[in-house]
Amino acid sequence: DVQLAESGGGSVQSGGSLELACAGSGYASTTYCKGWFRQSPGKERDVVAFISGDGSTTYADSVKGRFTISQDNAKNALLLRMNNLKPEDTAVYVCAARIIGPYDYCSGDWFTYGWRGRGTQVTVSS
Numbered sequence: 241d242v243q244l245a246e247s248g249g250g251s252v253q254s255g256g257s258l259e260l261a262c263a264g265s266g267y268a269s270t271t272y273c274k275g276w277f278r279q280s281p282g283k284e285r286d287v288v289a290f291i292s293g294d295g296s297t298t299y300a301d302s303v304k305g306r307f308t309i310s311q312d313n314a315k316n317a318l319l320l321r322m323n324n325l326k327p328e329d330t331a332v333y334v335c336a337a338r339i340i341g342p343y344d345y346c347s348g349d350w351f352t353y354g355w356r357g358r359g360t361q362v363t364v365s366s
Contacts, residue, residue: 242264242265242266242337242354242355243265243266243355244262244263244264244335244336244356244357245263245357245358246260246261246334246359246360247260247261247262247263248261248360249360249361249362250362250363251363251364251365252325252363252364252365253364253365254326254364254365255324255325256364257321257322257323257324257325258322258325258362259320259321259322260276260320260333260335260362261312261318262274262276262317262318262319262335262357263315263316263317264316264317264318264335264337271293271339271340272293272337272339273290273291273292273293273337273339273340273346273347273352273353274290274291274311274335274336274337275287275289275291275336275337275348275353276289276290276318276320276333276334276335276336277334277336277350278331278332278333278334278362279331279332280330280331280332283331285334285350287348287350288309289303289307289309289320290346290347290348291309291310291311291318291346292340292345293340295311296346297309297310298346298348300348302328303322306322306325307320307321307322307323309321318335318337320333320335322362325362327364327365327366328364329362329364330362330364331361331362332359332360332361333359333360333361334356334357334358335357336353336357337353337354337355338352338354338355339354
């Protein structure tokens with residue numbers, strides 16, 4: 241069974257940086273989509289970024305140029321480097337994964353991701 245666990249959240253001031261990590265077990269990088277999602281109180285859950293098995297990446301417009309999603313294959317970890325953080329980035333960040341079939345493609349649809357972590361809080365103060 242796939243298990244995911246996030247780490248690296250915390251509190252920073254506006255303009256600061258954080259790196260989130262999602263440790264995974266039970267799946268191979270090339271056959272899974274992996275993504276980061278976030279949710280703030282009173283707001284809908286949004287996709288932040290996702291990465292396909294071939295390494296291609298997609299970002300939400302709000303984080304383009306500031307966030308970088310990547311994989312550390314040696315550690316089987318999904319990373320999210322967040323630079324120039326803004327107060328509106330404050331949210332619970334959750335990593336998720338799903339199997340991708342031969343005629344399937346990765347997307348930012350939360351409901352297609354069958355494996356999810358519990359989340360880590362990121363708070364950005366102005």
